[in-house]
Amino acid sequence: MAKQRVLSGMQPSGLLHLGNLMGALDNWRKLQDQYDCHYFIADWHALTTNYADTSNIRTHSREMVIDWIAAGLDPEKSVLFQQSLVPEHAVLHVLLSMSTPLPWLERVPTYKEKMDQIQDREMNTYGFLGYPVLQAADILIYKANFVPVGIDQLPHLELTREIGRRFNQFYGNVFPEPQPLMTEFPKLPGTDGRKMSKSYGNCLYLSDSPDAITKKVMAMVTDPARQRRQDPGNPDICPLFALNKIFAPKAWCEHVNVECRRAGIGCVDDKKELLKHLLAFLAPLQERRKTLVNDPKRITEIIQEGSRKARTIAAQTLAEANEAMKL
Ligand code: SF4
Numbered sequence: 001m002a003k004q005r006v007l008s009g010m011q012p013s014g015l016l017h018l019g020n021l022m023g024a025l026d027n028w029r030k031l032q033d034q035y036d037c038h039y040f041i042a043d044w045h046a047l048t049t050n051y052a053d054t055s056n057i058r059t060h061s062r063e064m065v066i067d068w069i070a071a072g073l074d075p076e077k078s079v080l081f082q083q084s085l086v087p088e089h090a091v092l093h094v095l096l097s098m099s100t101p102l103p104w105l106e107r108v109p110t111y112k113e114k115m116d117q118i119q120d121r122e123m124n125t126y127g128f129l130g131y132p133v134l135q136a137a138d139i140l141i142y143k144a145n146f147v148p149v150g151i152d153q154l155p156h157l158e159l160t161r162e163i164g165r166r167f168n169q170f171y172g173n174v175f176p177e178p179q180p181l182m183t184e185f186p187k188l189p190g191t192d193g194r195k196m197s198k199s200y201g202n203c204l205y206l207s208d209s210p211d212a213i214t215k216k217v218m219a220m221v222t223d224p225a226r227q228r229r230q231d232p233g234n235p236d237i238c239p240l241f242a243l244n245k246i247f248a249p250k251a252w253c254e255h256v257n258v259e260c261r262r263a264g265i266g267c268v269d270d271k272k273e274l275l276k277h278l279l280a281f282l283a284p285l286q287e288r289r290k291t292l293v294n295d296p297k298r299i300t301e302i303i304q305e306g307s308r309k310a311r312t313i314a315a316q317t318l319a320e321a322n323e324a325m326k327l
Contacts, residue, residue: 007144
């Protein structure tokens with residue numbers, strides 16, 4: 001029996017960090033054994049917020065694919081492709097935009113939120129308002145059965161389902177409804193204790209050298225109330241302890257959980273122990289990364305081959321949509 005299809009994408013907006021790895025990427029890696037996975041570089045989506053300066057988009061796209069493969073995505077198992085190399089997404093976007101009511105787009109929760117957040121450039125653009133329609137086209141054109149989502153992205157997927165349903169009502173049953181593949185991502189704290197995010201400049205990047213990671217971890221904030229070595233600390237509010245729970249063995253976490261509270265262990269020792277496990281965990285990924293960086297031709301081939309495969313499916317669905325619309 002054919003495997004069910006999973007579709008997901010990522011915007012090439014910069015280097016990937018540990019939070020991306022433990023969240024989306026690791027989940028993508030696990031899914032590829034069970035599903036027919038299609039993962040794409042959402043370069044057109046990156047334009048919706050960063051349309052004015054596109055100077056880094058190519059480099060970021062390639063770096064992202066390097067990170068994907070280094071993290072265990074296998075181009076033999078999954079189709080890795082670039083959205084802008086499959087122009088059928090744009091054509092379906094036009095077709096779907098004809099029947100999508102404007103208020104559906106204006107009520108998307110992240111639309112107003114982002115509009116208020118981004119103050120340094122004009123966001124009142126057609127592309128930004130319409131990006132959920134492009135997202136619907138991305139998903140529907142592969143007739144994806146599942147889309148991995150966190151709880152906050154559920155409204156987006158629901159909108160895709162509504163857009164597909166409306167098309168089907170007018171023209172006939174072309175698009176199946178994609179289902180959410182709910183995933184709980186651990187939220188990783190960054191070096192300043194806030195959520196790890198590029199915009200905060202607090203990330204441990206997958207491309208960071210072991211030295212760079214060591215420097216960042218050694219400077220990482222811990223329990224802010226623990227000023228001196230002899231002060232007892234509280235692991236429950238310590239960002240470093242949150243990393244310990246993911247990367248250090250259980251026995252070490254239990255030890256810290258007791259000793260920190262009675263000042264039996266210092267933060268420097270705890271950081272050194274975390275580093276031992278974190279660097280060992282990242283070593284194979286960084287080894288693979290090094291090999292891939294030195295083989296740019298292979299990266300180009302992987303993206304082109306994946307996009308070719310994706311295009312075959314996309315063209316077939318677009319032909320069905322055109323036929324249904326009697327174009
Ligand atoms: S000993 Fe570890 S858990 Fe306790 S405050 Fe320091 S870094 Fe955090």
